[in-house]
Amino acid sequence: MKLLTRTVQNYVLFSALLLIISTPVFYFSVQRLFVHELDKELVSHKAEFYQVIPLLKTESDFEFFRLMNDELMLKESQQYSREDSIFSATLYDEKIDDMHDFRILLTRVEILGKPYQLQIRESLVSTKDLILAIVGIQVILISFLLAGFVLINRSLSKTVWGPFYVILGRLKKYQIDKDTTIELPRSTTAEFRDLSAAITQLVDRNRQAFQNQKEFTENASHELQTPLAICRTKLELLAQTKELSEQQAELVGSLFHGMERISRLNKNLLLLSRIENRQYLEIEKIVLVSVVNKYLDSYQSQIQDRRLNIKSSVDEHATIQANAILFDVLISNLITNAVRYSTGGGTIILEGNKDFIHVGNSGEPLKDPEKVFERFHRESRSEIGNGLGLSIVKKICEVKGYHLSYYYGESMHHFTIVF
Amino acid sequence: MKILIVEDERELVKSIVQYLRHESYICEVAYTASDAEEKLLIHDYDCILLDITLPDGNGLAILEKLKKARKLEGVIIISAKNSIDDKIKGLNLGADDYLPKPFHLAELGARVSAVIRRKRFEGNNTITFHEITVDLLGKTVSVGGKVVDLTRKEYDLLLFVVSNKNRVVTKNAIAEHLSGDDADAFDNFDFIYAHMKNLKKKLMEVNCPDYIKTVYGLGYKFEA
Numbered sequence: 096m097k098l099l100t101r102t103v104q105n106y107v108l109f110s111a112l113l114l115i116i117s118t119p120v121f122y123f124s125v126q127r128l129f130v131h132e133l134d135k136e137l138v139s140h141k142a143e144f145y146q147v148i149p150l151l152k153t154e155s156d157f158e159f160f161r162l163m164n165d166e167l168m169l170k171e172s173q174q175y176s177r178e179d180s181i182f183s184a185t186l187y188d189e190k191i192d193d194m195h196d197f198r199i200l201l202t203r204v205e206i207l208g209k210p211y212q213l214q215i216r217e218s219l220v221s222t223k224d225l226i227l228a229i230v231g232i233q234v235i236l237i238s239f240l241l242a243g244f245v246l247i248n249r250s251l252s253k254t255v256w257g258p259f260y261v262i263l264g265r266l267k268k269y270q271i272d273k274d275t276t277i278e279l280p281r282s283t284t285a286e287f288r289d290l291s292a293a294i295t296q297l298v299d300r301n302r303q304a305f306q307n308q309k310e311f312t313e314n315a316s317h318e319l320q321t322p323l324a325i326c327r328t329k330l331e332l333l334a335q336t337k338e339l340s341e342q343q344a345e346l347v348g349s350l351f352h353g354m355e356r357i358s359r360l361n362k363n364l365l366l367l368s369r370i371e372n373r374q375y376l377e378i379e380k381i382v383l384v385s386v387v388n389k390y391l392d393s394y395q396s397q398i399q400d401r402r403l404n405i406k407s408s409v410d411e412h413a414t415i416q417a418n419a420i421l422f423d424v425l426i427s428n429l430i431t432n433a434v435r436y437s438t439g440g441g442t443i444i445l446e447g448n449k450d451f452i453h454v455g456n457s458g459e460p461l462k463d464p465e466k467v468f469e470r471f472h473r474e475s476r477s478e479i480g481n482g483l484g485l486s487i488v489k490k491i492c493e494v495k496g497y498h499l500s501y502y503y504g505e506s507m508h509h510f511t512i513v514f
Numbered sequence: 515m516k517i518l519i520v521e522d523e524r525e526l527v528k529s530i531v532q533y534l535r536h537e538s539y540i541c542e543v544a545y546t547a548s549d550a551e552e553k554l555l556i557h558d559y560d561c562i563l564l565d566i567t568l569p570d571g572n573g574l575a576i577l578e579k580l581k582k583a584r585k586l587e588g589v590i591i592i593s594a595k596n597s598i599d600d601k602i603k604g605l606n607l608g609a610d611d612y613l614p615k616p617f618h619l620a621e622l623g624a625r626v627s628a629v630i631r632r633k634r635f636e637g638n639n640t641i642t643f644h645e646i647t648v649d650l651l652g653k654t655v656s657v658g659g660k661v662v663d664l665t666r667k668e669y670d671l672l673l674f675v676v677s678n679k680n681r682v683v684t685k686n687a688i689a690e691h692l693s694g695d696d697a698d699a700f701d702n703f704d705f706i707y708a709h710m711k712n713l714k715k716k717l718m719e720v721n722c723p724d725y726i727k728t729v730y731g732l733g734y735k736f737e738a
Contacts, residue, residue: 321523324616328529331619334682334732335533345731348684355686358616393693396667396705 098256099248106244110237114230121229130198133217134181137200140215141179148206157206172203172212183219196221258282262291269298271305313368316361323361327354363483366424367470370490375418383413383447386423390430391445402440410448415514417495425491428484429454429510436508444507455509467501488512515630516540516557520550520573521565521592530563533619534626536681547571554580561629563622564609566593577607588629592617618687624677643676644738645722657720667692668713671706675726675736684733710734 096104144167151157161169179202188195196219204213261280269277277298279291330351333339339347369375387409391398398405415422433443433456441457466472468489471482488510492499498513517539521527524545531541542557544550547568554562554576562580566573577589589609605612610629613622631639631650639650645658653669655662664672674691675683685703692706714726727735 320616321526325523325525325529327616328526328533328619331684331687332529332532334684334729335536339729341730344729348731348733351684351686351732396693396708400704400708 099245099252102248103241103245106241110241114233114237118226118230118233121233122226125229126225129220130183133198133219134200137181137198137215137217138179141200141202141213144204144213144215148204151206154207166216168214168216169204169206170212170214172210186216188218195219255284258284258287259290262287262294266294271298271302276302309368309371312364313372316365316368319361320365323354323358327351327358330354360483363487367483367487367490370421370487370494373494375421377418378416379419381415381417381419381422383415383449383452384409384411386426387430387445387447387452389423390427393427394430394434397434398443401434401437403434403437404440404442405445406442407445409445409452413447413449415449417514421491421495425488425512426452428488429512432456432484432488432510433508442507449514451511451513453509453511455507457507460503461508464501464503468499515560515634516542517626518542518544518550518553518557518559518562520544520547520563520568520576522546522567522569523565529619530622533623533681537623537627539626545569547573547576550576551579554583560633561588561590561626563626564589564591566591574603574607577609581608588633590622590625590629592622618684618690620674620678620681620683620687621691623681624674624691627677641673641676643679643725646676646717646725648673648676657717657722660720662716662720662722664713664716665709667709668716671709671713675734679736682729682733682735686733688733 147160151160161167179200181198181200183196183198185194186197186199187193188197197216198219200213200215202213202215204211258280265277265279277295279295282288282291330347334344334347334351387407391405391407429452430443430445433454436458437443437456438458442455443457444453444455446453461467463472468485469482470486472486473482489499491497492512500511500513502509515538517534519527519530519541521530521543522545527543527545531543534541539561542553542559544553547570550564550568564573564576573591573593577591580589588611590611590613591609592613592615610632611625613625631641641648641650647656648654649656650673653666655664655669655672670692671688674688685706688706689703692709710726710728714724718724725736725738727737729735
């Protein structure tokens with residue numbers, strides 16, 4: 096939910112609540128005031144009437160007066176009650192020929208020695224009309240309020256929240272392995288200034304950590320190269336020893352084998368950090384099919400060994416502008432992976448043209464398909480690879496802007512790279 | 515045959531010297547660029563193994579000086595800097611070969627003997643070992659005058675073990691030599707065994723003695 100929607104939603108809820116609560120409050124207070132005013136009027140009418148009473152000397156005066164003030168209702172009454180009573184009642188109104196609300200004052204007066212009951216009444220506004228009027232006004236008021244709020248918010252989100260959206264955009268685009276430092280806009284709003292500062296600091300620290308990690312990997316694998324090379328050559332020399340027994344020869348062989356694996360791992364780590372450091376920049380024209388065939392040829396023995404069926408349909412004229420070393424690594428890793436993980440007697444599909452390459456190999460589905468490109472991820476520890484081949488493929492694609500995807504279908508693993 | 519090794523890593527130099535000594539090569543060593551330049555002024559070498567990164571200078575500078583002095587002996591650049599830049603620069607300046615570190619000593623042995631053969635026996639590029647003759651230009655092998663029909667891999671395999679004769683060549687080194695850099699990624703050397711079996715069979719068919727011995731668990735050895 097957007098910030099604006101959320102605030103407006105809250106405002107709407109609050110306004111509705113206010114409307115529901117305030118309408119009866121308004122109604123009762125307006126009605127009370129109104130009735131109060133009417134009551135005061137009724138009392139003053141009564142007072143006026145009292146002033147008239149002493150002037151009425153004869154029956155005919157009284158009759159005349161009654162005729163002239165027909166809103167006054169006078170009834171002869173024997174009831175003796177000096178107390179005035181004021182109340183509301185719905186009565187028939189002959190003027191509008193309908194029932195109508197009235198405020199009525201009943202009092203007892205004595206005219207020419209006779210007791211009368213005096214009824215003075217004032218018309219009341221109908222409750223329904225009053226409620227309708229109040230609700231109407233409230234609704235208009237609140238809708239104006241909301242409209243105003245939305246408009247103000249919208250313009251605020253453009254001006255006041257502007258820097259926020261810029262910061263957000265920059266953050267989304269930021270790539271720790273590509274950008275050097277994050278450029279955030281300067282805002283006059285204190286909160287955004289703090290946010291920018293905090294983000295810049297966070298990004299800088301992260302970049303530093305990332306840089307250190309990268310440097311460590313590179314330095315460590317670089318520094319390991321020489322001792323590894325020395326160990327390897329010494330083992331090779333040990334293998335030349337004349338008096339080597341069969342048992343010793345086997346030991347040297349195992350050692351040599353382990354050494355090879357460490358060297359390969361180290362070489363791949365170094366390659367990964369070099370790709371990350373963007374050391375492979377020279378671009379040249381590469382004939383796709385020649386690279387593919389070179390590696391198919393290299394692994395011919397392994398392919399025959401595993402009785403793999405190769406179905407290659409690579410466009411023979413397709414050329415690609417790329418770095419030769421990285422492209423070689425890319426294709427060789429894909430093919431190595433396919434050859435290595437194909438089920439024996441299985442099939443490898445190779446398709447490609449100037450826009451894409453697709454490598455498929457038969458095999459069991461992966462337990463963790465989303466981890467297929469992760470560093471050092473292997474489906475099982477017993478597998479022979481070092482878990483770096485496909486992460487190198489991924490890294491090359493990242494650096495070169497290729498789109499890499501994996502899916503499993505028809506009992507085959509499919510890797511596709513769109514250039 | 516004299517070889518100059520220009521390399522600052524002493525342990526590696528020791529290994530190389532020890533390995534190449536078998537081939538009756540005379541190895542001289544220079545640990546620094548200035549040391550190398552001094553030696554190059556005085557002597558002529560059949561082959562120079564040149565490291566690019568030296569404590570007192572760049573190995574490529576030595577190569578440039580050699581080119582100017584027209585003493586471009588068979589230079590093999592050995593470099594840990596696995597960058598294409600060095601390779602192109604080095605080969606452009608006239609280096610014969612480029613071998614990235616880390617390398618198998620057997621691979622180095624094969625490259626050194628190839629460089630020396632090119633320099634020494636121009637035009638008549640053959641290796642002879644008893645009744646076996648390897649024609650390097652025609653890429654053919656004959657035993658006692660009879661041509662043996664070998665596949666390319668079998669030919670490469672034979673040449674590789676012959677170039678490292680009397681020394682144990684490990685399966686890893688053979689795999690890398692035959693299938694390139696990533697061959698050992700398969701951790702499976704059955705294919706070498708198959709090639710070797712076929713090669714031995716073909717040589718036996720023309721009554722060639724079995725010079726290739728299997729060193730159990732390690733690799734093979736070509737010896738008389």
